[in-house]
Amino acid sequence: MKVVLLSPPQNDKMFPSLGIAYIGAVLKKSGHDILIIDGAGISLKEMIASIKDYHPDIAGITMNTTNRFDVLELAKQIKSNLKIPIILGGPHPTLLPDQLLKNYKYIDFIVRNEGEYSTLELVNSLEKKKTFSNIKGISYRDNNKVIHNPPAEPILDLDKLPFPDWSFFNLKKYSKQVEYPEKYKKYPVGSVISSRGCPFRCTFCSSSQFWGHKNRLRSPENIIGEIKMLYGLGIRFIVFNDDNFSSNTKRAIQICKLMIKEGLSEKMGWQCRAEVNVMNEELIKWMKKANCNMIEFGIEDCTQEGLKWFKKSHTQQQVDKAFDLCRKYKIKTKSYFIVGGDHETKENIKRKKKYIENLNPDITTASILLAYPGTEVYDLGKNQKLFDESVWLDNCVGEKFHSRAPIYTGPHLSYSELISASADINYWWGRKKGQYGIKDNIKIAVDMLKQGDINKLFRMSLAVIKQKLSFK
The missing domain is CATH 3.40.50.280 (Cobalamin-binding domain)
Structure with a gap:
């Protein structure tokens, strides 16, 4: 057919x-x-x-x-x-x-x-x-x-799947993100998923609703075979898009060792997402040897109250240890934070900025808390009658929405305050790290106009203008 x-x-x-x-x-x-x-x-x-x-x-x-x-x-x-x-x-x-x-x-x-x-x-x-x-x-x-019909059983042996077919794709089309090392930006970037499933139950995430809670792992040998295929397609930088590349530290180290053995670490760079609570010096040492350029960490909040609300299982000590080890081995870090939730206040956002400054990640992203389907946040919003299931039939444009999804405000901050806080943190830290110059701002504006998102452009611009007034 x-x-x-x-x-x-x-x-x-x-x-x-x-x-x-x-x-x-x-x-x-x-x-x-x-x-x-x-x-x-x-x-x-x-x-x-x-x-x-x-x-x-x-x-x-x-x-x-x-x-x-x-x-x-x-x-x-x-x-x-x-x-x-x-x-x-x-x-x-x-x-x-x-x-x-x-x-x-x-x-x-x-x-x-x-x-x-x-x-x-x-x-x-x-x-x-x-x-x-x-x-x-x-x-x-x-x-x-x-x-x-009844649900299908999860695919337990992921090694039996053929490698993704990239023959129909123009891989050169894809944007070279600001964090990619300069020497790799002239090449296409490859995407690999080395595992499926997430055992965690973060309030804002629906990944486990899609992939399941059981973490299913591809073998290191199978992953290396795919990376070799991508190298043959001209790719020189890999992004592992697993929820947690380091979920099994023994396997992660074995992947690194095979990259080195096969000579891939000399030819290619890579980055991944990981959880701070499983990072240790041996793992980070091997990741560096295998030419890992950056690790992305979902930190989300800087207070115990916020971590509990988001159902994050790490401690601040584990965050500090992971970032200190990355600095020691000269691996860049990217941190993700969330603005919003029942615990979120203006004072907490100020603490979050101070915490980011002390943590000193190379890149940080502060996202507005959105109520995506399948998340606990979505159920909370429905129970509070902030929205109902018909929201997904709407185009979700206006103050109460972002990226075509409803914003979950919590009791202490308004929609506009959350948008302003997110823009403030992202712009402040990006400028501090030299990532948002005039050319970058023009490109962001042009991309929004191309997408026809004039409303978003206006809101983000207004948020940046208001940042010093709202969150000094």
Whole structure:
């Protein structure tokens, strides 16, 4: 069968979609005719023209909460032009399948959670005109009734999956982020996920709702095989997009040792996300030897009250130790903080700035607390009647929203105060570290205008102007 897999048109994507690259590889291995159209840097009109030229039998589209309306417009136009079955996959449809199937009749199927094998079974059934009732992990309509089949079992042996198929992607399109070492910026950047699943239950995160709570690990040998493939594609910098690359320190060290043994550490740089509570000197020493350039840490808050509210399991002592070790071995650090929550106050935000100054990360990002579907924060907001499930049918534009999701304010700060605080911290620390000059600010403004997000540009500009008045 001819299957087209799509990521929607978007100008500011950091990485190509691993999801459709994996699914494309599985479908191709099973003998299906595959076309992947990557939406980075192309228009909706161009994408529709390419789809029509291919004449597919089925279309599959990856969707998240932020891009949901771009995906819905793409799906609507495909159905209007081609009248073929349309499958959605990704975090947003996984968490809200009922709403999507009831409200958008041009969506035919939703593949929930991991998509590789459920999508293959569905495509095979469509090809052979068989029933869908025995395919685990899918949702669909039957005589206007929405059916949710039982969930599929998580893929326990991730090594059995083929490597993602990057043959349809122009990897040079993707933005070179400010933290990438200068010598690698002329090369494409590769994305690898070495594990799936997260045992933690942070209030703001839905990752475990998608991947499950069990941490499933690929073998070091399998990961090195994929990195070698990426090197052959011209990639010289790797970003591990696991929730926690260091969840198993023994495996992480073995990956580093294999990078060195295979000569990859001399040719390529890399960065990853990790939890501070598992970092130790031996691990960081091997990461440095393997040419790790940066580690990203989710710190989120600087008070015990805030850490408890976010359900973070680390201590401030563990944070200090991890950052001290990174400095000792000259690995850059990126810290993530969240502005918002029931504990958040103006005084706490001032403490957060002081804490960041003492911690001295190379890069920091302070994000506004957003109530994404599948998170505990979302349930709290619904219980407080701040919003209900119909919010996802709205375009989510205005003071109460950010990145097409509702803001969770908490009892002490307003929407505008949270937006201002986030902009203040990001701009203050970026300027302090020399990351936001005039050219950078112009680029940010131009990118927002290209996306048609004039409202966001105005709000962010106003927040920066107000920062000295609100949070001195």
